[in-house]
Amino acid sequence: MIEKELFSSLIRNSKEEALKITLKYGLTETIEIISNLSAQNYYLNLIKQLDSEFQKICTLRQRNYDRRTKFLKHISKKLINSDINHCFFKGAAYSINYYEQAYLRPYNDFDVLVDQKDLEKFYSFLDTEKFKHRNNYKYLNRLGYTRSALEVIDSNIGVPFDFHYRFVNKLFKKDCPLTDHALQHNSIRNGISISSIEVLIATTMYHCFKQTGFALKIINIIDIAKLLNHEYDKEILFGLLKKTENLSNFLKIKRLIENLYQNTVDTKDHKLIPNVVHY
Numbered sequence: 001m002i003e004k005e006l007f008s009s010l011i012r013n014s015k016e017e018a019l020k021i022t023l024k025y026g027l028t029e030t031i032e033i034i035s036n037l038s039a040q041n042y043y044l045n046l047i048k049q050l051d052s053e054f055q056k057i058c059t060l061r062q063r064n065y066d067r068r069t070k071f072l073k074h075i076s077k078k079l080i081n082s083d084i085n086h087c088f089f090k091g092a093a094y095s096i097n098y099y100e101q102a103y104l105r106p107y108n109d110f111d112v113l114v115d116q117k118d119l120e121k122f123y124s125f126l127d128t129e130k131f132k133h134r135n136n137y138k139y140l141n142r143l144g145y146t147r148s149a150l151e152v153i154d155s156n157i158g159v160p161f162d163f164h165y166r167f168v169n170k171l172f173k174k175d176c177p178l179t180d181h182a183l184q185h186n187s188i189r190n191g192i193s194i195s196s197i198e199v200l201i202a203t204t205m206y207h208c209f210k211q212t213g214f215a216l217k218i219i220n221i222i223d224i225a226k227l228l229n230h231e232y233d234k235e236i237l238f239g240l241l242k243k244t245e246n247l248s249n250f251l252k253i254k255r256l257i258e259n260l261y262q263n264t265v266d267t268k269d270h271k272l273i274p275n276v277v278h279y
Contacts, residue, residue: 002021002030003033004265004269005021005024006021006030006033006034007218007221008260008265009021009043009046010039010042010043010046011222011225011261012260013046015046015047018043018046018047019046019047019049019050022050027050027051030047037218037219038218040106041058041103041104041105041106042104042105044058045058045101058103062101062102065101065102065103066102066103067157068092068102068157068159069095069102071155072092072192073190073191073192075110076088076192076193079125079193082121083121084118084121085117085118085183086112086113086114086115086183086193087112087183087186087195088111088192088193089111089167089182089194089195089200090107090111090204090207091107091108091111092111092192093192093194093195094223094227095107096190096191097190097194098223098227098230105222109159109161109162110155110159110160110161110162111162111164112162113164113167113179113182113195114164116140116165119137119165122163123135123137126153131154131161133151133153136149136150136151147170148164148165148168148169148176149164150165151163165179166178166179167179167182167203167206168210168244169211173244177240178202178206178240178243178244181198181199181240182195182196182199182203183195197227197230197231197232198233198236198237198240201227201228201250202237202240204224205224205241205246206244206246208220210244210246224250224253224254224257225257228254228257252268255268
């Protein structure tokens with residue numbers, strides 16, 4: 001089962017394993033599979049020594065994401081200097097803080113949570129930076145406004161900002177069980193403000209299993225695996241997962257990760273992997 005073997009090499013971050021898989025199944029078939037994966041950059045980095053073109057692709061993508069990282073640090077510093085409580089989450093937060101190189105964790109936008117208490121300062125910041133916005137703060141309490149997004153704004157480097165004022169959609173819960181905790185437990189890491197590991201895991205689980213139905217990608221599994229390699233508070237994490245009705249889903253993912261590390265994947269895992277690997 002090539003999917004299981006690919007998945008295992010990605011979770012283990014094993015160049016040796018990835019090279020063996022690629023040679024076993026052939027470069028053409030392997031590339032055809034990984035070209036559709038969210039973890040394409042991650043796998044290419046593992047096998048880039050096989051082809052000079054892979055090395056060129058990785059170098060170009062690395063430069064692109066290094067530019068993104070520099071820009072994000074610049075924006076986060078400005079938000080901090082403007083006394084705006086905020087934290088980056090999802091792709092950008094993982095890319096800069098939990099991957100060996102930023103480009104290994106691709107993302108399509110900059111997700112940022114902004115404290116509602118600082119909205120006046122936040123909109124002043126947007127105007128100062130000449131970021132075009134829709135003044136959506138006026139509609140947050142309007143009946144029918146259920147989105148968690150506050151403003152989606154173009155940046156000057158081709159990657160949009162997705163500013164949020166809460167994580168959980170109002171249709172799911174009137175009061176967001178993650179937002180306050182996230183903004184009270186954020187800190188500066190590698191030049192940007194991010195929240196705690198417990199919040200990062202809980203928001204990833206919510207996004208994959210609740211917000212989008214079921215949109216769990218390989219890269220999300222790798223995210224969680226990398227976060228679990230760091231120190232975290234199990235009691236706090238489980239509490240946040242229970243509040244968003246995701247504890248059982250998390251335990252399945254955690255079990256899969258542990259089994260992939262130990263190469264003891266069983267029937268339950270084989271049922272889950274096909275639902276993930278093709279995203």
